Amino acid sequence: MNTMEINKLVAGVCGSLLAFLLISMLAHSIYDTHSDEVAYSIEVEETGGEEAVEEEVDIAAVMAEADAASGEKVFRKCAACHKLDGSDGVGPHLNGVVNREIASVGGFNYSGALTSLEGNWDAEQLYGFLEDPKGYAPGTAMAFAGLKKSSDRADVIAYLESNP
Template sequence: MFDTMTLTKIGAGLFGAWLILLLGKWGAEELYHAEAHGEQSYVIEVAGAEEAEPEEEIDVMALMAEADISKGEGVFRKCSACHKVDGTDGVGPHLNGVVGRDVASVDGFGYSGALTSLEGDWTEEALFGFLLNPKGYAPGTTMGFAGLKKPADKVNVIAYLQSLN
């Protein structure tokens, strides 16, 4: 069934295909050098394009005055998969007493370097910014949550956490 010539043909076919793949890769690398273009390869300028307007500043304290603790408790269910409010740590640190507490200050919890490098307290404004985009606020954080997009949801959660102090 299989003789030496058949095995030689199969081997030559496999090595030939591998050689063609390597030559194609080499040719593509010679034609296009990604590292020469930096992070952004091409910039396409559009005639008449206006600059983006700066985002409107949000007055967190004014929103906090209208916050609803019961709605915040409902929104907190998204957080409760990782965070607890009974003083015990889960995947994330416990959040009772978080408003006004130093950043990365729960004893015994292993914070990521991104949070330990932050200084200050978890004020309402700091929590508002963190809850909007955790990875943008503290690049390198291990928190996998994408964030809360609605300002009302953020202030309601902050008010709920503040009520636990």
């Protein structure tokens, strides 16, 4: 390869880079991507700064309609970590958990978030915990996101009640 061919090769690469630079500058002059100006806005009705009010759930009424058979199906999500045979897995066993004292399974190493809670796992406590474990007990080691449907939470509690 002689010097003339090397010069042609270098000129071709530099010319290509120059073409890409010019195209980029042209595109940026046409399309402004760094502006704070909104090109298209959607009108949204003002709420007047009111806080979103959470719905009060009548847990007794929800529990009255609970179905343990459906709860068994929903419990499969829990079965990855919890067992109902009296042995602990990743999480403590859940035999007799309804009305049992919180964080009371002997030999299981609970997180500080659960040991700091007082009381028993009654239907209301379980309902709140199953909805959002990390929101109910911030700092809990339980990685489960929670059960979003109210009927699913009630069904699981009914299923757990049927497994003393």
